[in-house]
Amino acid sequence: MPRITLPDGTVKEFASPVTAGEVAASIGAGLAKAALGAKVNGELSDLARVIDRDASLAIVTAKAKGATSADADALYLIRHSCAHVMAEAIQRLFPGVQLVYGPPLENNFYYDMLFPAGTSISSEDFARIEAEMAKIVAEDRPFTRYELPMSEGLAKLKQEGSKFKLDNAERAIEAGSKELSWYATGAPGKNWEDLCRGPHVPSTGRIGGFKVLSLASSYWKGDEKLDRLTRVYGTAFPTKAELDAYLAQVEEAKKRDHRVIGKQLRLFHIDEMVGQGLILWTPAGAIIRQELQNFIGEELRRQGYSQVFTPHIGKLELYKTSGHFPYYQESQYPPLVEHEQLAQFAKEGCSCADLANRMKAGEIDGYLLRPMNCPHHIRIYASQQRSYRDLPIRLSEFGTVYRWEQSGEIGGMTRVRGFTQDDAHLFMREDQVAQELQGCLSLVKLIFKTLGMSEYRVRVGLRDPDSSKYVGDPKNWDKAEDACRQAAMSLGVPFSEEPGEAAFYGPKIDFVVKDVIGRSWQLGTVQVDYNLPRRFKLEYIGSDNTAHVPVMIHRAPFGSMERFIGCLIEHFAGAFPTWLAPEQVRILTISEKSEAYGKEVLGMLTARNVRAMIDTDPERIQAKIKAATEWKIPYLLVVGERDAEQRVVSVRARGHQENLGAIPAADFVTAVTEEISTRGATSVLSRFGKA
RNA sequence: GCCGCCGUAGCUCAACGGUAGAGCUCCUGAUUUGUAAUCAGGGGGUUGUCGGUUCGAAUCCGAUCGGCGGCUCCA
Structure with a gap:
């Protein structure tokens, strides 16, 4: 006789059964009505599942008690x-x-x-499909599970003739299933059905939006x-309101897309004529990049790094050694063949196919656009004898590399062919x-801390023992992997170990973030x-x-400047x-009468290296504010005759609807200079009691 | 690289077989203005490119280049 333990501990x-x-239903009519599924001993299952022995049970509803967002299990059931x-x-x-596979x-x-x-x-066709779906949902047909023994089930699938479903069934067998299950949307044999492990919501009507x-x-x-398949994406929520909220949120996210904002704010440009995946850093974007480089550069000097500069190409031999x-090879631009050798090949009657083969085999004297910087730095290390006393030697460079990414993968700044x-x-x-x-x-x-990026995860990339794409001694790999594991653990952040994700020369610790569309x-x-x-x-002389x-x-x-930015x-x-904003302060003059004063304030700012501009257009101040707002400039200083007389500036901070009032121009300069030099640890806003 | 969708003015978009259009940007003039768009005028496009169908193509077809979404890949 089953004893059911509920989440609150009652039995x-x-x-x-x-x-x-x-x-x-035995708990309450309201709960029975709201129930979408159940978790039996932690396993998500249908409400119709029979429990014939002692178990723990939690009823899944659209929203857990007291929760603000939809329950993850409920969403799983509804989407499935x-x-x-x-x-x-x-x-x-x-x-x-023919149906293949449809997961949430x-x-x-x-x-x-x-x-x-x-x-x-x-x-x-989407509208037609949605209209048809709406009918099915309105009919509120029950999801009805039935099972067949393996042999009978396979026979049924064979007779129906779907190789995809048959394959799914065979994989279920491999995974240890003893029977196959179907879900009919309605009555088995009468209504539509699909081979499926489940679980599902009780009926189609429970799909709200x-x-x-x-x-x-x-x-x-x-x-x-x-086979090439067509994948149709959709989404579903317990209610129409939640669907609408989600869709609105997706629209909002699209506005943050770096490709959209990059164009609006003129941060970078990708030009057809230059090439796919090759970023042109326009002046505004270049400022952001330079500021980040300065930031990390200061820290590197503090940590005892030495800066070096090395060229973007190197002899093929260098990369054969590395x-x-x-x-x-597949991810590199093809080698650059020397003039003389090309001429010699031509003289020998070498065909294009021959040349391609020789290039692929590396049987040429030429250069490679570098896919990585390490070989160059290694040769700097090797350029002189090193003592154990010199170590560690830390060579740093903002090094630009080139990789032949597949054309279908390139996009925006996050996946490019040339990056630093x-x-x-x-x-x-x-x-x-x-x-x-x-x-x-x-x-x-x-x-991550300085930039307020807290949403990241850590991935420890280990080698895949079955693969041949790694170089080196397994013993060294073990040591290196262990060192990475230990270091990652000491971070105090959740991390995952991922076999097969290592670089070909060693294991790695990666920091991963998501973009606005969830990639x-x-x-x-x-x-x-x-x-x-x-x-x-490489070697060094030890104490022995x-x-x-x-x-x-x-x-x-940062990874790469392109992707990071x-x-x-x-x-x-x-x-x-x-500190990162391309334009930090803009001065807006009320009229020509305050132009001279505005320019004086501009001079005070530029003298302190603040990136400031002045808008002296004969426009109304409302229009100037509108224009400046679109450029997302942190501070706008409105200066009119009143301000000039008192040598103050009227400050408007980005994100604040109301203007903050007037402060002496000299005070603003001091405050903003401090905000910039501390990279945001202090703020102009504190001068107004707003921070 | 593969599949699908998409390329119209600097930007955002309209016109969808019959004379390419709007708003913003830009330029000129007027306005001298106090916190999210002052008014008027003007410039700007061989509709990504090449080829085809048609009396006629931005519109239909093919190729190519580029973009987007996936797949695959990602040192």
């Missing part, structure tokens, strides 16, 4: 169910469509399907040699690794490397007067803190 005893729904409804609607409208995701769901040859779907969002393509099992050329890493390579004794790792992590933490981007990275020093035969191989750390706390634009929605 209910039943005389015979009960469904989760019946338990809900809505995927079925959408699939049924599409199959009604497009006969012959964090914010939405999709269904992969195969459209019969000659038919296709476009976003213009839904929308078909977009189309994409995918491949079966992600393999482009297999392993970049053989291991990551805030790179450094640390050469050290093995006993110094842990401490140097800490130093690197503290840099990353400082950056994850790796920013800062710290990588331990026992391999490249061996490949380059014999040669030893140093250990290297590669690290780039792309994410930063979205983080601030273009409203940069004063």
Whole structure:
């Protein structure tokens, strides 16, 4: 006789097996009505699930008691169910469509399907699909689960002839299932049904708000040699109001997109004529980048780094030694072949195919656009004899690298073909690794803290033992991986270990943030490397007067300036803190009569290196404020005759509807200069009691 | 690289087989103004590019370049 333990600890005893729904009803009619599913012993399941032995049970409702946002389990059930409804609607409208796979995701769901040859779907069909879905929801048909033994189930699928569903079933068998389950939207045999593990909401009517969002393509099992599928995305919520709120939030997020803001604020430009994925830093964006570089540069000097400059290309031989050329050729621009050798090849009657093969095999004398900076820094290390007393040696450079990213992947500033890493390579004794790792992590933490970016996660990239794309001795890999694991743990932030995510020369600690449309981007990275020093035969003379191989750390706390600033634009929605803002202060004159005074104030600001401009257009002050607001300038100083007489400025701070009032011009200059030099630790606003 | 969608003035968009248009920006003039758009006038486009269909193409078709969303990839 099942004893059911509820989340609050109370225990209910039943005389015979009960469904989760019946338990809900025994607690209260309201709960039974609100119930969407259940968690039985922590496992999400249907309300109709029969519980025949002692279990813990939690009823899933749209919103947990006291919660402000929809319950994650409820959203899962609703979206999974809505995927079925959408699939049924599409199959009604497009006969012959085969279903493949339709899972719920964090914010939405999709269904992969195969459209019969000659038919296709476009976003213009969404309204029709939604109308059909609305009918199904209005019918409020129950989701009815039924199960078949394995052999019977497989026979049914074979007879129906869907190789995709058959494959899903076979994978379920591999995963240990003993039976196959279907969910009919209504009565089995009469209504639409789908092979599905479940669980689902009790009936279609429980899907409150839904929308078909977009189309994409995918491949079966992600393999482009297999069937090309159409992926239809949608989303669903317990209520229409929540759906609308979500859609509004998505619209808001789109306005923060760095590609949109980058254009509005003229932060960067990508030019067709220059090339895909090649960023042109326009003056405003260049200021932000330079300020960030200055910021990290100051910290590097404090931490004992030495700055170097190295060229963007190097001999092919260099990259053969490092392993970049053989291991990551696909991601590089092809080598630059020397003039004389090209002429010689031509003389020999070398065909284009021959040339391509020789380039691929590296049988040429030429140069490579560098995919990474480390080989250059390594050669600086190797340029003189090193003593254990010199170590660690920390060589830093804002080094620009070039990678042949696939054309379909390039976009905005976050995925580009040429980018500048805030790179450094640390050469050290093995006993110094842990401490140097800490130093690197503290840099990353400082950056995130200064910029107020708290939403990041840490990923420890380990090697995939089955892959051949790594260089070096497994023992060294073990040591390096352990050092990374220890360092990541000491951060006190949740982190994940991810096999197969290592660089080809060593494991790494990555810092990952999300962009406005929810995509994850790796920013800062710290990588331990026992391999490249061996490949380059690096050494230092130890206290025992014999040669030893140093250990290297590669690290780039921003990752790349391009990607970091792309994410930063979205983080601030273009409203940069004063120290980063391209234009920090704008002076707005009321009329020509206050122009001379305005220019005097401008002089005071520029004398202190504040990036200030003056707007002397013969416009109304309202118009000047409007214009300046659109540029997201931190401070606007309105100066009229009254201000000139009293030598004050009327301050308007970004984000404050009301003007803050007047303060002596000299005081403003002092306050803003301090705000800038402390990178926001102090603020002009405090002068007005607003901070 | 693959699939789908999309390229109209500097920007945001309209026109969807029949003379390319609006707002903002920009330029000129008037206005001298106190906290989110003063008024008037003007300039600006071989509709990404190349080819095709048509009496006629921004509009239909093909190719190409570029953008977007996915897939795959990501040292």
